[in-house]
Amino acid sequence: MVDGQTLYYRDSADAVVEHDLDGLRLVFHRPSGITHIIASPLPEIWSLLDEQGCSAEALWRQLSDHYDLEGDSTGLVQHLDALATLGLARLQR
Amino acid sequence: MKHSCMLSIGPASFRIGSPWRAPIDALRELYAAYPPVKSGIADYTVRLEPAGTGRRWFRPSIAIAGDHMLADAAPMALRHGLLAAEMGMNLQMALGWRRHLLIHASSAEKDGQALIMTGESGSGKSTLAAMLGECGWRFMGDEFALIDLVTGSIHSFPRLVSLKNAAIDVMRGIVKAPARFGPLMEATPKGDIAHLVPPADAILHMRDPAEPALLLFPRFGFASELRGVSKGEAFVRLTQASTNYVALGEAGFHALHHFVDTVPAMALDYANGEEALAAIDQLWEVRS
Numbered sequence: 001m002v003d004g005q006t007l008y009y010r011d012s013a014d015a016v017v018e019h020d021l022d023g024l025r026l027v028f029h030r031p032s033g034i035t036h037i038i039a040s041p042l043p044e045i046w047s048l049l050d051e052q053g054c055s056a057e058a059l060w061r062q063l064s065d066h067y068d069l070e071g072d073s074t075g076l077v078q079h080l081d082a083l084a085t086l087g088l089a090r091l092q093r
Numbered sequence: 094m095k096h097s098c099m100l101s102i103g104p105a106s107f108r109i110g111s112p113w114r115a116p117i118d119a120l121r122e123l124y125a126a127y128p129p130v131k132s133g134i135a136d137y138t139v140r141l142e143p144a145g146t147g148r149r150w151f152r153p154s155i156a157i158a159g160d161h162m163l164a165d166a167a168p169m170a171l172r173h174g175l176l177a178a179e180m181g182m183n184l185q186m187a188l189g190w191r192r193h194l195l196i197h198a199s200s201a202e203k204d205g206q207a208l209i210m211t212g213e214s215g216s217g218k219s220t221l222a223a224m225l226g227e228c229g230w231r232f233m234g235d236e237f238a239l240i241d242l243v244t245g246s247i248h249s250f251p252r253l254v255s256l257k258n259a260a261i262d263v264m265r266g267i268v269k270a271p272a273r274f275g276p277l278m279e280a281t282p283k284g285d286i287a288h289l290v291p292p293a294d295a296i297l298h299m300r301d302p303a304e305p306a307l308l309l310f311p312r313f314g315f316a317s318e319l320r321g322v323s324k325g326e327a328f329v330r331l332t333q334a335s336t337n338y339v340a341l342g343e344a345g346f347h348a349l350h351h352f353v354d355t356v357p358a359m360a361l362d363y364a365n366g367e368e369a370l371a372a373i374d375q376l377w378e379v380r381s
Contacts, residue, residue: 017343019350022324028346035346037329
């Protein structure tokens, strides 16, 4: 199932400081002062988001260009919602 | 406050005041070898106050107060005044210090490099640091390791070693100078406590930083085992062990990931101190 209505955004690049550590991505979120530790596939998904916004369907297509994905974008939406819950992504329905 | 003294410990200074003479006299005696506070202005004030009206004389009881305080902290008996002063100083550092990233850890230095040991209460990190301080290492502290926010160096905070329960007799067996021990305080909220004055070189060089070379997570009371700790695990455990990581914001983030990136980390389970010291010696010889 592909959700083409919801758009996902991330803050500007200078809102965060990133550092890779043993396969984990450390993200210091300047507006909140919170440090997030995210593991694959969240860093890969998160790195495709931008300030203009993107649907899950479009993101799924971008990811498919780089990875051998199976099924549909249902799991991707769950990961995007997880990023939104952390405050690393915003969504607009 | 009727009685007071100033203490200089590593980069921090304290003014301890109390209406009672005894805890201040005890501090003066045990901290006699420490350098004076040069500026005359302390970083923090700690007050050992009567816990309520009349409690200065009737069942004397201490409430720990100061620049930083915990609401509803349980009062302590006057006979545990030294422990109250130590807890008061720890509280100021934990809640107020911003010049370094503070890790709840002990540390010791050899050849200009520092071993940092962190773990939960009872892990033996204080005792191990005290033991190392008596066998060729420089004792740097048993409570806080201070990470320089710019250089990443470890700064020393060698206050009195706080020995608990069985560790008291362990150190009495090693340190043959009774004058270095404070009074035994029995049945405190932390068990039996006795303070130990650090070795002279720890005090003399307390403002000399050291480069971090090994991070150890000791755990006392388990069969001997050594395992590597991933950088991710080390980062998470150190954020939990830091009292000011959140307060320091981005500066703390950079200092901590630099530390974790550059300092190897190991977890050490051990059944007794000799076993742990032998393992530390081996690890130190093969460090990076």
